[in-house]
Amino acid sequence: xxxxxxxxxxxxxxxxxxLARDPETGECAVIDPAVAGPVLQAVDDLGWRxxxxxxxxxxxxxxxxxxxxxxxxxxxxxxxRSDSGRIPGVDEMVxxxxxxxxxxxxxxxxxxxxxxxxxxxxxxxxxxxxxCGDTLFSLGCGRLFEGTPEQMWTSLRKLRELPDDxxxxxxxxxxxxxADFALSVDSGNAALKRRADxxxxxxxxxxxxxxxxxxEEKATNPFLRADDAGLGDAMGLDGQDPVAVFAEIRRRKxxx
Ligand code: ZN
Ligand code: FE
Numbered sequence: 001x002x003x004x005x006x007x008x009x010x011x012x013x014x015x016x017x018x019l020a021r022d023p024e025t026g027e028c029a030v031i032d033p034a035v036a037g038p039v040l041q042a043v044d045d046l047g048w049r050x051x052x053x054x055x056x057x058x059x060x061x062x063x064x065x066x067x068x069x070x071x072x073x074x075x076x077x078x079x080x081r082s083d084s085g086r087i088p089g090v091d092e093m094v095x096x097x098x099x100x101x102x103x104x105x106x107x108x109x110x111x112x113x114x115x116x117x118x119x120x121x122x123x124x125x126x127x128x129x130x131x132c133g134d135t136l137f138s139l140g141c142g143r144l145f146e147g148t149p150e151q152m153w154t155s156l157r158k159l160r161e162l163p164d165d166x167x168x169x170x171x172x173x174x175x176x177x178x179a180d181f182a183l184s185v186d187s188g189n190a191a192l193k194r195r196a197d198x199x200x201x202x203x204x205x206x207x208x209x210x211x212x213x214x215x216e217e218k219a220t221n222p223f224l225r226a227d228d229a230g231l232g233d234a235m236g237l238d239g240q241d242p243v244a245v246f247a248e249i250r251r252r253k254x255x256x
Contacts, residue, residue: 009042134171140175223246
């Protein structure tokens with residue numbers, strides 16, 4: 001079966017914009033066009049035909065290029081119904097469990113509040129691809145600007161249920177600093193140490209650390225491991241419930 005062809009565009013200081021094309025139909029989406037210029041240039045260089053914009057959340061470094069890309073290509077804009085007032089140019093509004101298609105490739109929509117109240121993620125099961133914006137990062141998660149620890153923990157557990165071979169396409173290249181923090185709370189984790197070394201090598205070579213695989217994140221990302229008793233114990237939080245452990249990991253990261 002054909003899979004999405006995904007291209008990674010680094011823009012601004014540390015954002016990733018993604019182009020995803022269905023090889024069967026030639027339909028192509030851009031996920032979170034922070035800026036229009038590099039997106040239009042890349043589509044032109046590749047000879048791809050942009051048919052839609054998929055938006056994970058309303059922050060400017062994700063939707064900043066919406067209107068210009070829409071105007072230049074005539075593509076339609078897909079965003080969360082609950083956040084439709086904050087997604088420029090939105091044409092198609094989606095909720096939890098809805099399906100979004102790029103040609104013959106279908107994604108399931110997850111509502112993942114926490115970073116923002118209307119944040120959503122797109123999971124293309126047959127391409128093993130998850131576009132999760134600023135909810136899940138490699139070795140980290142988004143800051144809680146509009147949500148509670150409980151909401152974010154629930155959102156992350158939803159994503160954690162996806163298969164291990166899911167490729168995680170997140171909104172930012174934060175992996176190196178996330179690794180430093182993760183090691184500060186989970187220094188005995190051998191898989192984390194290996195991933196941290198790999199991240200340093202990738203960045204020294206000027207390469208993205210994305211996509212990470214979800215299986216690797218489950219083993220190494222402290223924000224996905226708040227219900228792991230070993231991690232709670234290591235943080236001096238023996239016996240506390242996962243939401244409290246999650247909240248404490250997030251608090252320490254905010255002050256790291
Ligand atoms: Zn954001
Ligand atoms: Fe962002």
